[in-house]
Amino acid sequence: MLDIRRMREDIEGVLTAMANRNLHNLPIRELVEKDDRRREMLSRIEDLRAQLNKESKEIGKKVKEGGDPAALKAALKIVSDEISELEKSMRELEEIIEADMLRIPNLPYKTTPIGKSAEENVVVKSATPEKLPFAPKSHLELAQRLNLFDFERASKLSGSGFPLYLGIGARLERSLWNLFLDTHTKNGYREVIPPLMVNRETARGTGQWPNLADDMYKVEGEELYLIPTSEVPIANIFRGEILDGSKMPYRFAGYSPCFRREAGSYGKDTRGFLRVHQFNKVEMIWLTLPERSYDDLEVMTGHAESILEMLEIPYRRLALCSGDIGFSSAKTYDLEVWSPFEQRWLEASSCSNCEDFQARRMALRFRREQGAKPELVHILNGSGLATSRVMVALLENHQTEEGSIAIPPVLRPYLCGKTHITIDDV
């Protein structure tokens, strides 16, 4: 959520920022007008209430002294009724204002490139993938040959887009998130296992609700959603609290399965692991100070990159343009891994600085020192990493001519020291 004062002060700037997100019909001006009306009502109500409080105390005194307060009571009843009526109208207006405010996305940061769509994202750095000395197979073909996953039976169990890992495939998947978590804890992150279902308030805090609610699975008969990313529960851990600024940044790394309906994306990357309804991800969350959040974004993104380097997977980093960053983000880096079979880059991580956008929604604040005013926390989130996309790159980049997979040294301790995954492992 944006600060409505920001809109009041710089309405043109906000409109321009939204235009850079390809949003041209947001009710910004209307919101400011509504807020004007809200403020008028508020000060009227406060005046009346001051009068009511003061004179109600007079009644108390009079009663104690044995006087008859009937006349005063009648007069105050009128004031009281007027307050009730005004409050009702103001509540209605506030609900309208909030409903609109919740649907206005964050402002892109000044270093976010201006652009309309993914084509205008800026490559910050990029590996030049070596060409394999043989015709590379797709991750699907490799996985089927080695019997790592079973997509057919998975769809029997749950429908399309659900993974079923088997044997060494399951073990490999688990070794990936173990490596990720171990790396993060070495880097000083605190490990988390969050709830996989969250209530509406939590989904609202990070910005999934109401705008992106249709992308989440909702539990029937309950006000609960399956998390689309563990960013949602982790970033909300301290919702409504005031943190100790001297202990910040707070950094968390959490593994969870992620559930996404992917409504409306049929036909796009639907084969194999590229787009699924359930995948595994380790998420990094920073609750940090405003003045350092952009430096922290670099550090956090570097942590995700270091894992790709350990796994010897070619990757590149993009700065997403204003038209492509997510709803809550002010600045986002995407990390993309190379698919030798498809000869293209695949998104494996997204690292964002949401500044105080989510913190304002969830009233998450910190205090620099005793007695200082609470300030809004800056929240960063980053995938570190999504195992399914990494799995695709791992299989395809480390395949051998015979169709086995060379295991990068860093992963071998998690796989009993094995150097290759071969058909014999089945």
Next chain:
RNA sequence: GGAGAGUUGCCGGAGCGGUCGAACGGGGCGGUCUCGAAAACCGUUGAAGGCUACGCCUUCCGGGGGUUCGAAUCCCUCACUCUCCGCCA
């Protein structure tokens, strides 16, 4: 699933329908004392918003609604916590 109890400020813990933003204790901060420290004593210590602002006003005692001139105090409702029973991983 059944029965009961509770939810108050940084923490513990009072609270009669009428100066209750809230007694009391602890903690924190400041001060007196001291060579310093402890003890003791004194003071201070929540948030949000508004204003013809170094002062005043409004709101907040789990969330929401109601009764009333007036509610932390009464009523309804929801959420959560705890205890006992049942069931289970």
